[in-house]
Amino acid sequence: MKRLGVSWIQNCYGLTEFTIGGLVSPRQGNKPGSVGRLYPGALCKIIDLQTSESLGTHMTGELGMKGDQVMLGYCDNPKATKSAIDQENWLHTGDLAYYDEDGKLYIVDRLKELIKYEAVQVAPAEIEGILLSHPEVRDAGVTGKPDEVSGEVPIAFIVRQPGSTISASEICQFVKVEVRYLPSDQCTLPLRRFRRLEN
Incomplete structure (x- = not known):
């Protein structure tokens, strides 16, 4: 709101x-x-x-x-x-x-959208909520990406706030603090930027 x-x-x-x-x-x-x-x-x-x-x-x-x-x-x-x-x-x-x-x-x-990350079922909306709580994130979408070791890994697509210079690694560190089931050495969440399509 x-x-x-x-x-x-x-x-x-x-x-x-x-x-x-x-x-x-x-x-x-x-x-x-x-x-x-x-x-x-x-x-x-x-x-x-x-x-x-x-x-x-x-x-x-x-x-x-x-x-x-x-x-x-x-x-x-x-x-x-x-x-x-x-x-x-x-x-x-x-x-x-x-x-x-x-x-x-x-x-x-x-x-059907649950991501099967090792033995954990990850709800994309959970990670999206965490990402959207960051003041420099304007919009976010999360989905699963096939992975030979883990089954699937979460992949996030980020739209930064206008003027923001936050990096993918900074966002990854922010998410790791909140998402406890990611191992401490896992900071390879493939975060990507995408352009919002405007009408």
Whole structure:
């Protein structure tokens, strides 16, 4: 909000398979980054990626949605329907999320976009958030790059603030302080600059 110079942003969450929005942030009492609370009649849970068990507060997993709003299935595609909706009628959204002690939900990333760095599943949005917290970074995008040793390594694309002279190595050092699972000798995150395409 500070970057955009506004006092309030309303977040909503929904997907085609849920037919309408599933969550919305209220104008009063919402927390930054939260997509708010469930619509009436909707249920959700956070599903552990390994065990498929329900997770508690502040634990990240796949968001599952349930309710009368969930589609019946994909047209003429029972295989895709079976992979999206489980036997208990939970729609697996493919989104990584967690909820807090007040029941507010936070979307972290897309499950398919996770970077498999050695034994760690890295959410690109986590690194993007760290990069965007640097005052000399205007915009950032992170994706995975195949690596023979680690499986994948994060690669970041950076747009610097106008007039900034910060180097890739300085940005890498900044990220390493925040990202604990990178080894201490790993400062080879391939950071690149790209030009924002303006209309």
